[in-house]
Amino acid sequence: MCDSNKVAESTATADYFAKIIESTGEDLQRPGLVDTPYRAAGAFEYLTSGYQQTLEEVVNDALFPSDSNDMVIVQDIELFSLCEHHMLPFIGKAHVGYIPTGKVLGLSKVARIIDMYARRLQIQEQLTTQVAKTIHEVTGAAGVGVIIEAKHLCMMMRGVEKQNSVMKTSAMLGTFRSNSSTRNEFLSLIK
Numbered sequence: 001m002c003d004s005n006k007v008a009e010s011t012a013t014a015d016y017f018a019k020i021i022e023s024t025g026e027d028l029q030r031p032g033l034v035d036t037p038y039r040a041a042g043a044f045e046y047l048t049s050g051y052q053q054t055l056e057e058v059v060n061d062a063l064f065p066s067d068s069n070d071m072v073i074v075q076d077i078e079l080f081s082l083c084e085h086h087m088l089p090f091i092g093k094a095h096v097g098y099i100p101t102g103k104v105l106g107l108s109k110v111a112r113i114i115d116m117y118a119r120r121l122q123i124q125e126q127l128t129t130q131v132a133k134t135i136h137e138v139t140g141a142a143g144v145g146v147i148i149e150a151k152h153l154c155m156m157m158r159g160v161e162k163q164n165s166v167m168k169t170s171a172m173l174g175t176f177r178s179n180s181s182t183r184n185e186f187l188s189l190i191k
Helices: 003-023 036-047 055-059 107-118 124-139 180-189
Strands: 063-065 072-083 089-099 103-105 143-152 167-174
Touching: 003 036, 055 107, 055 124, 072 107, 072 143, 072 180, 089 107, 089 124, 089 167, 089 180, 103 107, 103 124, 107 124, 124 143, 124 167, 143 180
Parallel strands: none
Antiparallel strands: 063 103, 072 089, 089 143, 143 167
């Protein structure tokens, strides 16, 4: 997208935020709100920047030959996303494990894959599955396990208003699904 298109898109998004703010009865000329539509548009653009990324750009050929066929785990990867139902954040962490078959993925790429999918309007169940399937596809791993734990502001700030609830989701592919000892090793190592 050329820069003039991006500016026009940001201006249009800011106009929508201005209408939302005005719909609350607020005065957009109030000093604290004058630039808020533009700041909100910029923040929203960042929070949904995963739509502008491709898997090829994110992985960037960071697959390396390896003789290892032992489990690789990256845990406690911070994440945030926007719930597609209320557009409120959910915030948590992901734990990813895979068993390589000749190649390993650059360490930072695991986190970048999570960010690419998390920075979209999302539900946690789908995010967990997308990350697992993508890492399985990219690495050709014998198995992949992904667990995400998150707090959802749509449940904390509205509705039932439960402050201490945590949602946990998992996706197990390949040997993580078919072999209980592999799955149990993963689960015990991330505790």
